[in-house]
């Protein structure tokens with residue numbers, strides 16, 4: 558693909574790597590390209606990071622035809638820069654696009670665009686331990702029309718943000734509110750797709766949880782409000798009786814890249830993984846009889862977020878004395894060890910940016 562480069566005249570001062578937080582700083586450039594039905598993708602360009610002009614009638618502003626992805630670039634000690642399984646993000650973005658009747662992006666083009674932008678922004682990849690460069694590709698309908706239908710034109714943009722931990726707690730246990738009023742997704746809906754609308758609809762529950770002193774919510778299924786599905790913006794796993802239990806991918810749960818990687822790691826360690834429905838009652842019973850040993854959320858942004866406490870219908874349970882469990886820690890160390898190049902990449906997950 559031919560990518561035009563318009564270099565920024567003034568480069569920004571880089572933020573303190575020890576104090577990055579999550580998603581607050583953006584690099585000097587961004588990638589953009591446009592799609593027109595009948596023509597395909599065109600005008601690939603890397604331009605100075607800045608506002609995107611948009612017609613007020615653009616369909617995304619009215620009917621939310623928007624999808625996004627999240628992945629990270631890591632700087633290894635030998636200077637090598639890698640992405641973690643970027644083709645999984647490319648494939649998922651197209652599944653999200655299919656669900657929202659949006660144009661697809663060839664997977665190679667998706668990865669080539671990220672590689673090209675990273676080549677320009679190499680110096681923005683932080684090197685302090687536990688930091689990375691978060692990559693946010695997103696796509697939206699640009700057709701100017703307020704009738705409800707699939708748009709004929711789209712833009713695809715990639716922005717980059719140097720980040721530290723997603724939660725201020727870092728890899729320390731968080732308190733979780735089990736949400737039994739609002740739901741995140743239903744089968745047949747958009748739960749498996751990474752689209753902005755899912756997150757917009759989730760904010761009310763997050764606000765509710767925060768107002769009660771919890772960091773995030775545990776989502777129950779949208780029909781019976783009975784089975785655990787996700788935690789906040791992450792997949793969720795529970796260690797019960799020595800097995801790891803996580804919700805199956807049946808349409809309402811996001812197929813996480815971290816989720817898939819952890820399942821692969823666990824199986825390689827001969828840990829039994831059950832992808833099955835787990836009711837909140839079964840979970841509480843396991844907590845009461847002592848067989849629930851660990852619980853954690855998994856996602857690209859936070860990697861692993863241990864759950865130390867749950868509150869469901871006024872009943873609080875504490876998990877593993879509100880400490881990060883041994884298996885949780887081992888998964889975190891192994892996964893980030895591979896990502897940061899400190900452990901052998903046995904599954905060939907790292908994609909080197911050249």
Ligand code: COI
Nearest residue numbers: 627790791856857858859
């Ligand atoms: C991720 O963990 O990858 C996410 O998508 C979280 C993001 C919404 C900040």
